Amino acid sequence: MxxxxxxxxxxxxxxxxxxxxxxxxxxxxxxxxxxxxxxxxxxxxxxxxxxxxxxxxxxxxxxxxxxxxxxxxxxxxxxxxxxxxxxxxxxxxxxxxxxxxxxxxxxxxxxxxxxxxxxxxxxxxxxxxxDDEQCGRYADHDVLILSKNAKVRDAVRLFKKLTEDAEYQEALFVVDRTGRYVGLLQGIRLLGQPNHMPVVEFIDAEAPVVQGDMELDQGSDLVARSGYSALAVVDSEGKLLGRLSIGEALENVRRSLEGQFMHTAGLDEEEDLFAPIINSAKRRALWLGINLLTAFLAAWTIGLFEATLQQVVALAVLMPIVASMGGIAGSQTLTLIIRGLALGQITPQTYWTLMRKELGVGAINGVLWALVIAGITYLWFGDWIIATVISLAIVINICVAAFSGVVIPVWLEKMKIDPALSGSVILTTVTDVIGFFAFLGLGSLFLL
CATH class of the missing domain: 1.25.60.10 (MgtE N-terminal domain-like)
Structure with missing residues (x-):
């Protein structure tokens, strides 16, 4: 921005x-x-x-x-x-x-x-x-192209034609007679070189290449990390399509991050701040409806234990604690996994290692905070059974939240659904339902 x-x-x-x-x-x-x-x-x-x-x-x-x-x-x-x-x-x-x-x-x-x-x-x-998510769609055609048979003097002449408002034109893109990309030639490498030398002698062999069918986020990240002001974009046959500059790459990264932030609220990053009321209402109604369905599911779960709640009022007072602890623990894992997916850091080889790690974190935090909550509950209600019930429910819900925080975004990614858009809604439903079921189920078992 x-x-x-x-x-x-x-x-x-x-x-x-x-x-x-x-x-x-x-x-x-x-x-x-x-x-x-x-x-x-x-x-x-x-x-x-x-x-x-x-x-x-x-x-x-x-x-x-x-x-x-x-x-x-x-x-x-x-x-x-x-x-x-x-x-x-x-x-x-x-x-x-x-x-x-x-x-x-x-x-x-x-x-x-x-x-x-x-x-x-x-x-x-x-x-x-x-498609509109691939680099080939947005390859910039404002490029300096030079034949691989050209000499240093030809490259210098091409650089001299640049206007003052030319952006990210520190390099030439060298191609063969069929248009296939040969390599990138930085202007600074030509300083002091004899005019008769062939330009292929000075091509930067280490410069990465952006494939046209590469996802825009992936290509933009490649440019941003490359250290070059622009990289060549090529098709499946190696022919030069254009370039992706650092300016465009950073703009794409910014849009992607903004999109992830907006998706957490079920909104589109492209939505106009002053869009017509009806249009905005239609867009937001879908996720309000989905949230309503999940809320009814949680309410139905509570309704299964209506008799227990009528006899043990303390359970109704303590229920929000179980759901809240599970929700927070799950959202921490969910955020971490979504970031890993966006950066391409999660692979089938690392998935189970990550799962064990998150379950371990969930188990440790679950036991730690279960003991704290059990102590407070006993001081509040003076009943060790209630304290034991809520402590067990906390451990169960935090572990389930950790498991769900890993599984849900990976599953959504495989289903071609944006995890940032849907993950939090599904996770909240899981932690609420499991938390209430575990807490009230254990309460019914031990207290009635």
Whole structure:
């Protein structure tokens, strides 16, 4: 996320409500980077957002849209006339079109495609062979390409053509006559070298390569860790598709982390802050409904022991402790496993080692806190049987929580379901049901 001072954003949003501040607003926006403009636009209600966006130059409009959340820019498109959309995409480049194509109306997308030249159409066709979670879809075509038969002087000449606003262009991408990627050539390695030397002599053999079918998160992480400003993206035949720069990689990592955070609440990271009420209500209703079903399941479990609760009121008082301890223990394990899955650190070879480790942690913490809770319960109610029942339930629930915290995200991953989105809901249900069943079941066994 681009860092902006709250005062700057507050001033820009305030000016967007005042028609007399239109000129000053345009001047302020003109001083911002596209990602900063996008951030400011997302902080505005829809009417002010569209009006402010229309004051930008066309290049700024497109650049800001590419940095905005999907839902936010989709809401802008819905407010524009067909003629405005035609004008917007008349000179759009293929990389920006790929970023926006899912939100553009089909007729506008077809019109934009008709404006592309043959090379851009070929790039677009290549990109669309990959899905929207693969690196090949978003390979940047703004690359410096050089033949492997070229000399140092050819590389130097190519570097001299760079403009001041060129980003992450510290290296050339060397290809053979068929377009197959040969290697990466950093400009700094050419300093002081004779002009007649072949460039293949200076190729960096250690530079990693991003495969086009690689997951975007995985490719972005590879670039971020590589130490290079950009890496080549190649197809299954080794042909150069484009590059993935460090700027784009870090943006992808940020979006992924934001997505994981939003998913813990059952929300979409692409959701617009000022989305229409009905749209937001529909999105959130699903997980509220799922949560209601799980709550009824826990309530049904409690209802099985209604007679026990009527005779031993202390159990009703202590029930939340059992569920809470299991829930916290499980969420700790769940968070750890989800992070491990996201980073690719959990494999079939390490799964059972990790399971034993988490069960061991659960057993130790379960016994430790069971003793503490048993002591407090005895001082409170003066009954060793109740104290024993809750201590056993705590041990059982924390161990089950540790087991579930490992199994649930791994199982969801295999089912192609995002663990960050669904894991916490399922885990809470398991710890509540098992906790109540163990506690009230033991209570019925020992107290009645």
């Amino acid at each position: 681009v860092e902006n001072s709250p005062l700057d954003i507050e001033e820009i949003v305030r000016d967007s409500f005042d028609e007399n501040e239109t000129e000053q607003l345009a001047e302020k926006l003109d001083q911002l980077e596209p990602e900063e403009i996008a951030f400011a636009l997302e902080a505005m209600p829809l009417e002010q957002r569209v009006g402010t966006w229309l004051t930008l130059e066309k290049e700024q409009q497109i650049a800001a849209l590419t940095y905005m959340r999907v839902d936010a820019r989709s809401n802008i498109f819905k407010q524009l006339e067909t003629a405005q959309l035609h004008e917007l995409v008349e000179e759009i480049d293929v990389d920006d079109l790929i970023e926006l194509l899912d939100e553009l109306p089909d007729a506008i997308y077809q019109y934009a495609c008709s404006r592309l030249d043959q090379s851009e159409k070929r790039w677009l066709d290549q990109a669309l062979t990959y």
